[in-house]
Amino acid sequence: MEDAYLVLSKLTKTYPNQPRPAVRDVDIDVARGEFISLLGPSGCGKTTTLRMIAGLIVPTSGGIRVGRVDMTNRPVHKRDMGMVFQSYALFPHMSVGENVDFGLQMRRIPKSERRRRVAEALDMVHLTHLANRRVSQLSGGQAQRIALARALVIEPTVLLLDEPLSNLDAKLREELRVEIRRIQQETGITTVFVTHDQDEALAMSDRLVVMSEGRVEQVGEPWAVYETPRNRFVADFIGRTNLFDGLAVGRDDGLLRVAVEGLGTLSVRTPETGRTSVTVMVRPHRVQLEPVEQLANELKGRVVQSSYLGDVESVVVEVDGVRITAERTHSGRPLALGAEVRLGWGDTDAYVIPQ
Amino acid sequence: MKYLPEAIYRTIGAVVVIACYLFLLAPLLVVFVISFDAGANLEFPPKEWSLRWYAELAGNSEFLEGLRVSLVLGLVVTAVSLIVGVTAALALTRYDFTGRDGLVGLFTSPLLLPSVVLGLALLLVLGPVGLVGTYPGLVLAHLSLTIPYVVRTVMMSLNAVDASCEQAARTLGASPFTTFRRITLPLITPGLIAGGALSFIISFDEAVVSLFVVGTGRTTLPVVVFRYVSNNTDPQVAALSVVLIVFSLAAVVLIERALGLKRVLSRA
Amino acid sequence: MDGVTRMRTSSRSSGGRTSRAARAALLAPGLVAIGVSFLVPLAWLARMSLNRTVGSAELQSAVSPQSYVDVLTDEFVWKIAWQTLQLGVLVTVLAIAVSYPIALFLARTRSRLRGLLMALAIAPLLTSSVVRTFGWLTLLSDDGVVNSVLSGLGVTSEPLTLTNNRTGVVIALVEIMMPYAIIAMIAGFGRVSKDLEDAAGSLGAGRLRCFLRITFPLSLPGVLTGALMVFVLTISAFVTPRLMGGGRVFVIATEIFDQATTTLDWPRASALSILLLFLFGVFLVLYQRLFRLVEGR
């Protein structure tokens, strides 16, 4: 990538006395002003990666660069990176204003300018009125906003956030999601955001980095990762999905024919893969129940499970021993267990996973 | 028996607990009362009250000298154990290394040693180098008693400090030393107060180890009292004891306010 | 991408070396202090126990087990060792008995005064044992508080002899050990909860049965810890046996003191000290066995 700003190259960390590295050969390029999310299951190395960027963990090997500057061996306090912690990490013995001021004091900025910038930062998170509060008197959402203001006031080169929303309740989380994204776009700051909440990652990011067991599985824009996962792990991890393993048995007119045990032969519109054993992915919301039009793939089955969630109804249908999850959005009364249903999807609703 | 009303069990329980408390506090209460006795032969309750013994205390040069030595000693020992304790506790909580647990054990092991054994051991090394009955000798002797408590108390406070606060300060541009001064130190201040008060009072009250290492030189107050009580008992010692108790109370209040007495004093 | 290829690769040792140096610098003062005030004296004590005393009090450098042989073949030493152990057991049993109600009360009460009562129970720990022993002297001496109250009430005609003997030593030691016992027991009472008793009560157990079947067994680990604490402190106590015993009660600790400061037989005093430490070790191991047994149920 030509305009890469934050560059991680072959970043690897093996903790002492651990057999396997927690992070292995991670290569990520982040463009200036980009919002990128690290997403993956617990223990996959997201925090370790983020902390290596911040300088809180020394990499075993590999390098970190910001702009033209090599950061790899630079101590934490000389990196100019803002970090927001999961536990907020506000200084309990200082007021809100003093917390935000701290980074400016460290930079020996004159008092009048400090005062102005603290006020601006508090204004940005809409908490100007709390400047003299004690930290212990803040709500979780307020504390997280202050932590964000404190990290941003120093005008860092990169903003690092480690699951900043995970200690908040669902409603507040969505509110802050929007707010963080707004501030990020206003300030245009390059941001690395760690989360294990895929909705959060999909909603906020310019690009996603999906990690597993210390490795990067896929990097891409949210829609691309969701629609065209590079491998089985990503398909399974991002969103709910139906995966069918089968054999490619023929090809005509851009359609691949895949024989899947129990389902017969499925048709998928896909470029040539050149492989015989393939995995077909169909997202549940692409599966239609009782379709009205003619579809490329049509099946009959029996409802074995149905969860009514309000806006959608998630239905599991068993077809000849194969379970298929479908989502109905126009549901009234949920489907009865044991009911016979027809279901199907078009040839462009399915996707063949490359690996 | 099984059908006695609840209230009776409660009353029996309360009486037992109060009796046990009375037994526990009896000597301190008695000392307190006797110190205000106008007579000379430890009557209880006293027939007449006065501050006579406190006045005599103020004129007793032996006691005053002992008090002075104990105060100086307590302050020096506390200062040294705080410095030593904070640095050691920092190394033991902020770094992970093989042998860490062993070192924690080493720093707290003098707690397990009987004071007589420690006193004798110190006498044996301080004697040949001429430090018996001197301030340096006494400070050294008391350090082995106070360091374990200070290390433990400070470690407790350091462990309670959220590591991410220190890390946040670092990302905001604070050097390791600035982080310690601006973040860590203010946050462990209650631990330092508790550890300091404990260290002072341990040194100030210590009798056994001091008995071994004072020789014929500088003598601490508890040793003076010990020697005095070995020969005679009169209300003047009671008055002196009250003075000692007041120091202890001050320490108790400080520790309780800062960290909580129970947490600081349990040895396990 | 040339910036990336030019990036130096970090090695762990660079960060590691500075942190190791910092760690060493931080540990140094503590290690010196503990070394000089604790390890060296202890090592020197062990060495001293192998020296010999010739004549009245002349120290002779040697490596000989002579002082151990002397100590272990001395009937007087066996007698005081036995008395020390007896004292330890007696004081431990009594101290636990009078501390248990307080500890149990403090562990379970939801009173607003709990903090104050807790402080009251363990604050005596921070007053000098000399002061507390002096308090007992004034309470128990022939013309002391207890005797004057008893004779005033006409209960006794002759004063009871409660000082300068083992009785006085036991009474004072029991009281002096109480705070230790209380702290240790409360810490060990973690699992004793009022809820459990209420549950047992709701299942039809009477108060007494509740206590014997639920509360007491659950409090045993705390009792054991407290007992060990009191026992080891008692067998090494010096101030109280000396002052309350008026020089007539002998225990290992007083014997060590006398040998060291009066007789000036340092090898013998050192050997006695090592034997006392050995006793400590034995009881620690025994205790751990017992504790595992009780905890393991």
Ligand SMILES: Nc1ncnc2c1ncn2[C@@H]1O[C@H](COP(=O)(O)OP(=O)(O)OP(=O)(O)O)[C@@H](O)[C@H]1O
């Ligand atoms: N200090 C450490 N010492 C040894 N192993 C560690 C250490 N910190 C993390 N690990 C291990 O490294 C791996 C990656 O940890 P990391 O904290 O980066 O995961 P994560 O993706 O942030 O997980 P989570 O979503 O649970 O926060 C895990 O297997 C973890 O157990």
Ligand SMILES: [Mg+2]
């Ligand atoms: Mg994490």
